[in-house]
Amino acid sequence: MRKPQIIVGILLIVTLLILGACAPAPTTSTPPVEAPDVQITNIFYDGLVFRAESDEYVEITNLGEEPQNLAGWVLKDISEGYPSFTFPSFILAPSKSIRVYTDEYHPEWGGFSFEYGRAIWSNSEPDVAVLYDSQSEEVSRKSY
Numbered sequence: 001m002r003k004p005q006i007i008v009g010i011l012l013i014v015t016l017l018i019l020g021a022c023a024p025a026p027t028t029s030t031p032p033v034e035a036p037d038v039q040i041t042n043i044f045y046d047g048l049v050f051r052a053e054s055d056e057y058v059e060i061t062n063l064g065e066e067p068q069n070l071a072g073w074v075l076k077d078i079s080e081g082y083p084s085f086t087f088p089s090f091i092l093a094p095s096k097s098i099r100v101y102t103d104e105y106h107p108e109w110g111g112f113s114f115e116y117g118r119a120i121w122s123n124s125e126p127d128v129a130v131l132y133d134s135q136s137e138e139v140s141r142k143s144y
């Protein structure tokens, strides 16, 4: 009575080992280099608010298919080297946009602001905005 059970047990183990060996190996290939999913898509540089142009904004869009957490990401005017804005933890969903205003608060666009008392984006000499990820790697840049 016990021998058949042992044989069945051995057969089971062998079957499992064969199945394990046949299972697809985990892929180690790296994904191809693509355009960054999160990009600066618009710079509204000519604000309507007289002089201070607090309504200027930089629009950032997730063009990819995965949500992206912007925690620690930095948006900077590299033409002057300042100001820079560091994002708090925020999940930017696919095909969604946020805006970083010069000195206004718009919760419907994420509520981000440089809180800068003067115009940032020059109307006469185009500036360059750069977006860096939390590792200080450049993700996107745009002028106008």
Ligand SMILES: [Ca+2]
Residues within 6 Å of the ligand: 045, 046, 047, 053, 056, 119, 120, 121, 122, 123
């Ligand atoms: Ca401006």
